[in-house]
Every structure is written in C-alpha cells, then in structure tokens.
Amino acid sequence: MTEKKDNQSTKRVHPGVKEMEKSLADGKCSRREFLRTTTLLGISATTAYGLASAILGKDILPDLISAAHAGQKKGGVLKFGMQAMEMTDPATFAWIQPSVVARHIVEYLVETGPDNITRPNLAESWEASDDLKTWTFYLRKGVKWSNGDDFGADDVVFNFKRWLDPKTGSSNLGLFNNMLEETGEKDKKGNPIKRMIKNAVEKVDNHTVRLNLKSAVLSIPENLYNFPTAIVHRNFEKEGGDLSKNPVGTGPYTLSEFKVGEIAVLKKRNAPYWGGEVFLDEIRFIDLGQDGGAYLAAIASKQVDGIDMLDLTTLETAKNLPGIKIASIATTQTGVIRMKVTEKPFTDVRVRKAIQKCCDVERQLRIAHQGLGIVAEHHHVASIHPEYFKLPQLKPDIAGAKKLLAEAGYPDGIEITCTTGNTEGVWEQNSVAVLKEDCAKAGINIKINLIPSAKYWDVWTKAPMSLTTWTHRPLAVMVLGLAYRANVPWNESSYNNPKFDAALDEAEATLDVEARRVKMEKVQKILQDDAVMVQPFFRSNFTAIAENVIGFEMHPTRYYRFHKVSLG
Numbered sequence: 001m002t003e004k005k006d007n008q009s010t011k012r013v014h015p016g017v018k019e020m021e022k023s024l025a026d027g028k029c030s031r032r033e034f035l036r037t038t039t040l041l042g043i044s045a046t047t048a049y050g051l052a053s054a055i056l057g058k059d060i061l062p063d064l065i066s067a068a069h070a071g072q073k074k075g076g077v078l079k080f081g082m083q084a085m086e087m088t089d090p091a092t093f094a095w096i097q098p099s100v101v102a103r104h105i106v107e108y109l110v111e112t113g114p115d116n117i118t119r120p121n122l123a124e125s126w127e128a129s130d131d132l133k134t135w136t137f138y139l140r141k142g143v144k145w146s147n148g149d150d151f152g153a154d155d156v157v158f159n160f161k162r163w164l165d166p167k168t169g170s171s172n173l174g175l176f177n178n179m180l181e182e183t184g185e186k187d188k189k190g191n192p193i194k195r196m197i198k199n200a201v202e203k204v205d206n207h208t209v210r211l212n213l214k215s216a217v218l219s220i221p222e223n224l225y226n227f228p229t230a231i232v233h234r235n236f237e238k239e240g241g242d243l244s245k246n247p248v249g250t251g252p253y254t255l256s257e258f259k260v261g262e263i264a265v266l267k268k269r270n271a272p273y274w275g276g277e278v279f280l281d282e283i284r285f286i287d288l289g290q291d292g293g294a295y296l297a298a299i300a301s302k303q304v305d306g307i308d309m310l311d312l313t314t315l316e317t318a319k320n321l322p323g324i325k326i327a328s329i330a331t332t333q334t335g336v337i338r339m340k341v342t343e344k345p346f347t348d349v350r351v352r353k354a355i356q357k358c359c360d361v362e363r364q365l366r367i368a369h370q371g372l373g374i375v376a377e378h379h380h381v382a383s384i385h386p387e388y389f390k391l392p393q394l395k396p397d398i399a400g401a402k403k404l405l406a407e408a409g410y411p412d413g414i415e416i417t418c419t420t421g422n423t424e425g426v427w428e429q430n431s432v433a434v435l436k437e438d439c440a441k442a443g444i445n446i447k448i449n450l451i452p453s454a455k456y457w458d459v460w461t462k463a464p465m466s467l468t469t470w471t472h473r474p475l476a477v478m479v480l481g482l483a484y485r486a487n488v489p490w491n492e493s494s495y496n497n498p499k500f501d502a503a504l505d506e507a508e509a510t511l512d513v514e515a516r517r518v519k520m521e522k523v524q525k526i527l528q529d530d531a532v533m534v535q536p537f538f539r540s541n542f543t544a545i546a547e548n549v550i551g552f553e554m555h556p557t558r559y560y561r562f563h564k565v566s567l568g
Contacts, residue, residue, distance in 0.1 A: 014041040014128055016511045017051075024055050029513040031060060033386045035117050036474070037513070040221050042127040045119050072550055072566035077282040080560075081295045082308035084264045084287040087244040090230040091163055091170040094457060096471055097308065099227035100560050101264045101285055105146075105249035106232055109137060109156070112225040114329070114555050116474040122151065122231060122250065123224075132216035132509060139207040143274045145233055147248050153203040158234040160201040160211075166194060174481045174488035175223040178213040178505070191487045216509030219475050226478065227471075227559065252278040252563060262287050279551075279566035290453055292425065296544070299324060305549050305567070309558065310542040311425045312370055318544045327554035328542045330374070331472040332382040332479070335431050337418065337534040342494040343464040345416070350408040352531035355416075356394070357401040358439040364536030368431040372540045378531070379524040380483065382538045385476040387507065389521040391528065401442035413443025419466040420448065421456025427539075428467050435534060461492045468492060472541075472556040476520070477508045484527060493532045500526045 017038050023029040029037075031052050038048045053059050087098040090106060109123040120126075123137040143151040163172035164179055173180065179200040185193045202210040211220065223229070233239075233248045240246050247255035252273040257265035264285040268278060286304055288294040292311025298304045300321050310318055310326070319326055339346035339355070346352055361375040374383055381388050405414060418435075420428045429450055436446040451459070460468050473479040481504065482488065486496040503522045510516040545552050548568040555561075 012127055015130060016041050017043060021055060023513055033513055039118050040218060045117055072279050074279050075281050076567040077284060078280050078562060079284045079286055079304040080306050081288050081298050081304040082285045084260055084262055084285055086260055088242045090232060090243060091168055091228050093228045096227060096558050102230055102243060103561055104253040104266050105247050105251045105255060106230040107250050108230055109224045110221050112222055112474055114553050118221045126221060132218055133213045135211040135220050137209045141207055143250050145248055145250055146254055146269060151250050152206045153209050155231055155234045156209045157201050157203050159231050164196040169489060170228055171482055171490045172228055174485050174490060175226055177481060177485055178215050178217050215505055218511060219477055222475055223478060278563050280562060283562055299544050306545040307543060310544055312427055315542055323547050325545050325547055327545060328540055329554045329556050330384060331539060331541050331556040332385060333472045333539045333541060334535060335428055335467050335469050337467045338493045338532060340464045340494050346464060348408045349531055350404040354401040354404040355439060355444060356531045356534050357397040358442050359435060359534045359536055360396045360438055361536045364431060364434050367434050368427050369537055369539060373537045376535045376537050378533055378535045379527040380479060380535055381476040381524050387476050387516050387520045389517045389524055391524055398441045415445045416465055417447045417449050419463040421451050421453040423453040423456055424469045432467055480504055495532050
C-alpha cells in the first residue's frame with residue numbers, strides 16, 4: 001500500500017495504479033485505457049497524464065487535454081437550438097436534452113470529459129478499497145446551493161437512496177445493481193422486488209460518503225456521470241420534486257424561463273461559483289421542432305449560435321455554410337432493433353436468430369448512415385469500448401435463416417411489425433427499411449410502424465419489436481447494465497439470463513485490462529447467441545457551431561456544458 005501527495009492532501013493510492021503502470025510500460029494497455037482506469041482508481045487526471053508521459057517518454061498532454069480558456073470575453077447570450085423537453089426529475093430523465101439544460105443548474109459528483117477521462121466535480125476526490133467493493137468520496141467543501149444551504153453528505157446520501165428505491169423509477173438501478181438485494185417478494189408482473197442493501201450508502205462525516213457494494217465494480221465513478229445521476233437538493237421531494245418549477249442547484253446558472261416545446265432560459269447567478277469564472281450571462285435553448293432542416297436554417301441565418309446535432313440529411317449542406325464550424329466525434333451511439341423476448345413470436349430464439357442472420361451490417365451502415373460510423377456485432381459493445389473483445393463478424397445467411405424459421409414452425413415465412421419514431425433522425429427508419437429488404441429474402445415480412453418521435457417513448461419498452469437509439473457510454477458494462485440486466489427499468493427487451501448477469505458482474509469487477517477483455521468475450525457471446533437484438537452499427541455524431549463561439553467542445557454523449565464557453 002503506497003501513499004501519494006495528490007490534490008494537496010495525503011491520499012492512499014490504489015495498488016491497481018502500479019499494475020496499470022506496468023501494463024502501460026509492457027505495452028499491454030493503451031494510454032487511454034491507462035488514463036481512464038487510473039483516474040477511476042482515484043488519482044487526479046493531472047497525475048495520471050504525468051505518469052503516462054514519464055512511462056512513454058513523451059509529453060502526451062497537448063494531445064489529450066484542451067488548451068486553457070485564456071483571454072475570453074465575459075458576458076453575452078448564447079442561443080442554442082435544441083428541443084426543450086419536460087425537465088421534472090433528473091433521476092428519471094430518459095432523454096439527453098433535458099439533462100443538458102439541467103447540468104448548468106444541478107451538478108454531478110464527477111465529470112467525464114470528451115476524452116472519456118473522469119475527473120472530480122462535486123466530489124473533490126475518491127478512493128477505492130483493494131477489492132473494489134468500498135468506494136469513499138470526499139466531497140468539495142464550501143459549495144453552496146442556490147437557496148443558501150451548504151452542500152454536503154446528506155445531499156448525496158439522499159440522492160442514492162432515491163435512485164435505488166424502485167418506486168422512484170430511475171434507470172440508475174441498472175448502474176448500481178451491486179447495491180441492491182432481493183426482498184423475496186415479487187411485483188404484479190412476477191419480477192423480484194429489490195431494495196438497497198443495509199449500509200450501501202453511508203455518511204462518514206459532513207463531507208465524506210462511502211459506498212459499500214456486494215461485489216467489486218471498477219466503473220463506479222464513471223457511472224456517476226450518467227445523465228440521470230445529477231445531485232439534487234436533499235429537500236427536493238419536500239419542495240415539490242420538480243426541477244423546472246424549483247430550480248435549486250449548485251451550478252452557476254438558474255432557470256429564468258421554461259416552456260416545454262418552446263424555450264429554456266438560463267441566467268448566471270449573482271453569487272460566486274465554486275467552479276471559477278463562467279463567461280456567458282445567459283444561455284437560451286430554443287426549440288425548433290424535430291425537423292433537422294429548421295435547425296440548419298436557424299444557424300445559417302444566425303438565429304442561433306449552435307445546434308444540438310446535425311441530421312445526416314443536412315450534414316453536407318452545413319459543411320458549405322460560411323462562418324460555421326462542423327464538430328464531429330466517434331461514439332458508441334447506436335440504433336438497437338430489439339425484440340421483446342416475452343412476446344410471441346420472439347419468445348422463440350430461432351425466430352430471433354433468423355432475423356439476425358438476415359442482417360447485412362456493412363450494407364446497413366452504408367445505406368442507413370452514409371458509412372459514417374463502425375459496424376457492430378449484435379451485442380451492443382463497440383470496438384472503441386476499452387473492454388471490447390473481437391468476435392468473428394456474423395455474415396448474412398439467408399439459407400440458415402430459412403432453416404431456423406422452418407424449425408420454429410414457420411416454413412412459409414412470417415409477418416412481424418417493427419416500430420420506430422425517428423427520435424434521432426430518419427436514419428432510424430432507413431435502418432429498419434434495409435432490414436426489411438434483407439429479411440424479405442428469407443420470407444420474413446417486416447411491417448414498419450412509423451410513429452411520431454414524441455410518442456415513441458410512450459411505447460419503447462412495450463412494443464414487441466422496435467428500434468431504440470441508445471446514447472454513448474464510455475464503458476460497455478455501463479450500457480449493458482442499463483439495458484440487459486434482468487428486471488432493470490430500461491431493459492426494453494425483457495431479457496433475463498442469469499448467466500449473462502453473472503458474466504457481466506465478473507467483467508465489471510476485473511481490474512486487469514487483458515483479463516477483463518477475456519471475460520467480456522463471454523458477456524458478448526451470450527448476448528449475441530441469445531439474439532436479443534439486431535444491431536448493425538455505431539454512429540458518428542455531428543453538430544454545427546458558429547465560429548464566434550469560443551471554448552465549445554463536442555462530447556460523444558452530447559453532454560454539452562457551457563461553463564467555459566464564451567462569445568468572440
């Protein structure tokens with residue numbers, strides 16, 4: 001066990017840091033994996049970059065860290081084109097857009113940057129036990145809520161208890177499964193009822209919180225920047241439980257105007273902000289509907305200074321607009337054409353496998369997403385995920401699909417319906433259309449049920465088959481825990497495989513990079529073999545920003561944060 005001076009205090013350094021140093025020196029892990037893992041284990045990003053530079057014999061800071069925002073002008077109003085959605089309870093957010101507005105009001109214990117490195121935020125630092133079962137977070141002192149209260153451990157404990165209470169309905173249940181236990185009771189649908197284990201979250205003192213897990217998890221800090229994990233005030237429920245009506249937060253802005261479907265206006269608080277200078281006086285999120293062309297027209301005519309995302313149909317036009325910068329980034333955002341395994345005919349794995357065998361992933365990416373992304377392997381783990389294990393690419397097999405259908409009792413083919421809402425653009429509809437063409441060769445007739453995007457989220461966990469867009473997560477284990485663990489809120493396919501859950505638990509608990517990838521082979525293979533989904537590709541993200549906007553950074557999850565943005 002070693003000690004190290006870090007963040008002006010003496011901290012215990014996790015022995016895993018030494019293991020990672022050796023892995024980097026031996027060429028067994030990439031520098032990004034080194035930086036990501038060591039910062040998760042509690043050392044500062046600055047220290048991690050310094051260690052990596054020393055090991056590699058070259059300064060890597062300019063390559064991965066943005067330049068300081070020096071000489072920026074204060075003041076001004078940033079106008080940003082983005083849908084203004086309901087913003088009631090951050091713990092139950094299902095869309096990125098309300099979290100973009102909210103993250104300027106309420107904040108997170110950590111922040112995962114565009115480089116996928118997790119850094120302190122409301123938590124000044126943290127440390128993990130050797131076995132990764134106990135995590136201690138040291139909270140920042142001197143932080144004030146906008147109502148004048150001091151921020152502290154009571155706020156954090158309150159939030160964890162809310163997230164882990166099934167009555168709240170938070171997707172965070174899937175991320176912090178190792179803090180839950182079964183009660184022995186079942187709900188009306190026959191699913192086990194869970195509760196938080198005793199002392200799962202513990203107040204050590206006014207500025208220290210400890211998490212006690214049933215088993216090891218490496219990704220706890222990263223999980224705390226998932227968009228529904230914003231920290232609300234300890235009296236959030238007592239004061240109405242609606243952030244849009246009572247915007248108490250620790251952030252530099254407050255909500256001054258809000259109309260769903262129209263506008264959200266943030267104004268800079270008069271009180272000093274613990275995070276240092278913020279430049280903009282006001283941020284206006286202007287809802288221009290769901291037509292990508294409307295957003296492009298707005299930035300072209302200077303009605304807005306930036307937009308949430310560029311639709312593929314407007315990308316080429318945007319590249320030719322004067323005074324506009326195009327930002328892009330590789331992501332693990334994806335469209336998952338999932339099948340509900342509890343609904344016929346998808347209760348039969350042979351039917352699911354037959355549909356999967358029809359998919360031509362290369363053709364899908366080329367036609368549905370203009371080739372802008374990377375092909376997938378039907379298990380929701382991307383090649384840019386650090387724990388990814390390369391499996392043999394599944395090739396289209398129409399003869400094999402017909403054989404499976406016949407075995408399942410459909411020798412003359414089958415008719416099914418796939419629902420989509422184009423929630424992230426018409427590429428969703430196009431992806432289903434390409435699958436429809438491929439499946440027709442095997443006698444599988446897919447009817448496309450296109451519904452308004454606003455209504456899609458009313459049915460996304462109910463439709464027997466549908467395409468759902470899933471946003472970027474820096475770790476595969478994060479999205480797998482949210483989407484495929486048994487009985488978690490966002491398990492839209494109703495998938496329930498104890499072997500998968502156990503394999504995922506093992507992968508989450510493994511520190512050694514190579515060993516974790518080996519364990520992920522089993523995780524990925526189980527999910528692929530169970531044919532829960534057809535998942536053709538992972539997407540690249542694009543947006544447009546005016547040239548006079550300084551300090552803007554594209555984030556793979558579109559977690560936009562305008563604290564250090566200014567207008568030239």
